[in-house]
Amino acid sequence: MYLSVAVGATWVFWLAAIALGVRFDSALGLVLLLVGLAAPGVSGVVFVYLVYDERGQADFWNRVTEPRRVGLRWLVVILLVPLGIGVLAGIADLLLGGSGPSWGEGVTQFALNPLALLPALFFATLPPILEELGWRGYALDRLQLKWSALSASLILGVVWALWHLPLFFIGGTYQHDAVGFATTGFWLFMIGIVALSVAITWVYNNTQRSVLGIVVLHGWVNFTAELIVVPDPLYYALWWVLVVVIVALWGAKTMTAASEVPHPPLPSEP
Template identity: 75%
Template sequence: MNTSTPRVESNERIESVSTGVGSWWLYLAVAVGGTWTFWLAAIVLGVSFDSAVGLALLLAGLAVPGVSGVAFVYLVYDERGRVDFWNRVTDPRRIEIRWLVVILLVPLGASVLAGVVDLLLGGPGPMWGEGVTQFGVTPLAIFPALFFATLPPILEELGWRGYALDRLQLKWSALGASLILGSVWALWHLPLFFIEGTYQHDSVGFATTGFWLFMTGALAASTVVTWLYNNTGRSVFGIIVFHGWLNFTAEIIVVPDLIYYPLWFVLASAVVLVWGRKTMTDSPDVSLPPLPSD
């Protein structure tokens, strides 16, 4: 059952629950600052994420947004809000079949379309990722790709979309909330470009063209995620599936960044043009979590 409530409260009521300890900026400061504490420690120690210590620091940093999100939910909301949170995390029935299809088709379609465009422009087209090419020799080689495709979305989205996005949409339009959260989401990744054993360090590099595409691409991806979130009854479960499937398709289908990321900007722009910047839905208002009782 969807226990969220429509945006019918007065402006004063909204402001009273969107400031103070439950404010979006405080959560984001805790999430980014907590993660950076672990990842900057890896930089200072000079450890790679391929090492045991480095992996422990990586996972600890990854866990901060989600752990902080759950903590803020329990700090800010009453029992109704907490039930609403876990319902959004665990109940797939909030997602209509058509939106489940969209969740599964968008990441795959973006990778395949980018590969086709590259082929038409004279490039090699889509290629299989390392996990797929090694699968025939060592079937277990696919598991690292599956692990890193699914674990980060779970650890991240309990906070990014599980807590922060609702708080941002109390004050900002869906597009404004997406751009703020997307900017912070991009910044959150920054230390990874300086640590060996990460995709950002080993495959992209700091201040390269790929770096700027990755960082700005977070804004487009965040906009698409908000669109999906607002159209699936604020389903965190659906966003975890989308984020994980996005990571996995990027792992198994390799396409040029110069084509792949612009496609996400095209999609994000289409979403805003068709559904509108305020809610990115057919409704004039977005649903909110149940507010604490007076």
Template identity: 80%
Template sequence: MYLAVAVGGTWAFWLPAIALGVRFDSAVGLLLLLVGLAVPGVSGIAFASLVYDERGRSDFWNRVRNPRRVGVRWLLVILLVPLGVGVLAGALDLLLGGPGPTWGEAVTEFGVNPLAVLPTLFFATLPPILEELGWRGYALDRLQLKRSAASASLVLGVVWALWHLPLFFIEGSFQHDSVGVATTGFWLFMAGIVALSFTFTWVYNNTERSILGIIVLHGWVNFTAEVIVVPDPAYYGLWFVLAGAIVAIWGAKTMTADDDVPHPPLPLTR
């Protein structure tokens, strides 16, 4: 039910933008974009409040606020993995005869126009917060109650990818202006989100289900991808390699060294 509400609620604001020909870089379009972005997180908070008891609700907000759940080792993982994927993908593309990595507009135009960094900072902050309060903050826990970590990652990854679909039809969005519909980049983007879902679950399950850690990871993935630009096949290909390595090394059941998937606190029985 949550997944239907999150996707349907977002599309309720984004589909009218398509029908009316509204651009996301207009005032009305920006409002529709932001409200649609907020739906997964707001819905996640609402569902957590309705489904969980006081212990579960307290656990939810502790996962948002408590950095100790992440720890130094996994903070390094969060910071180094996206950066490593970008650098290695650029080097791999260069070795295969491609153009290799280039700096994004936030870097190349910063000296002339410091405001050029604002879109990068936006994608690295607000969307991760608004999305992850729901995707990992609520939905992943519920999926892992009856599914393995790998299966839950696949289901959530597919839904997460489909959630982005209207953006490809709205002018002013990155997906419309830079990727396009039914292009090679389109299919790589959609499949790449599914691959990213596995890495997000791996980090989530190994950081005591930290929502804060996932927000940082999501934001850092967005930021590094905007700053270090590499061809899509090498970039998304490495995320698939990483997803496969995670499942092979840590196992499909939990993606951790533990035998059981971490779960939210169960309601107290009387």
């Protein structure tokens, strides 16, 4: 039910933009974009209060605000993995005869105008905050009550990928202006989100279900992708390589060293 509400609420505003012919780089378009982005998080908070008792609600906000859940080791993982995948994709491109990695537009313009990085920072940090209160703050826990960590990740990843679909039809978005619908880049983007969903669950389950850690990871993935430009096929392929390594080393059931998937305090538990 949550997934239907989150996707449906977002699509109401984004489909309205399509119907009105509004670009997301206009004033009205930005409002519709932000309201749609906020739908997963707002819905997640509402469902937390509908489903959990006071312990579950307190657990939710602790996961959002408590940095000690992450720990230094996993903070290093969060920072190094997205950066490493970008660098490795660039190196692989060079070895295959390509031009290798290049700096993103915001970086190249930074010397002339330090404010050039602001759009990249904005879209790297705001969407994760608005989204992850719901995707990982609520939905992932509920899915992992029934499914293995890998299955829950794949289910959520497919829904998360489809959630982005209207963006391919709205001007002023990366998906519309740089990728396009039904192109090779479109399919790489969609399956790449599913791979990222698995990697996020791996970090989430190993950081005491830290939503704060996932917000940082999601934002850092966005930002490093803006900083270092590499060929999409290699970039997304390496995320799937990471998925294979995670499942091989940690197992599909929990993707941790534990035998059981972590879950929030349920009302029926003492």
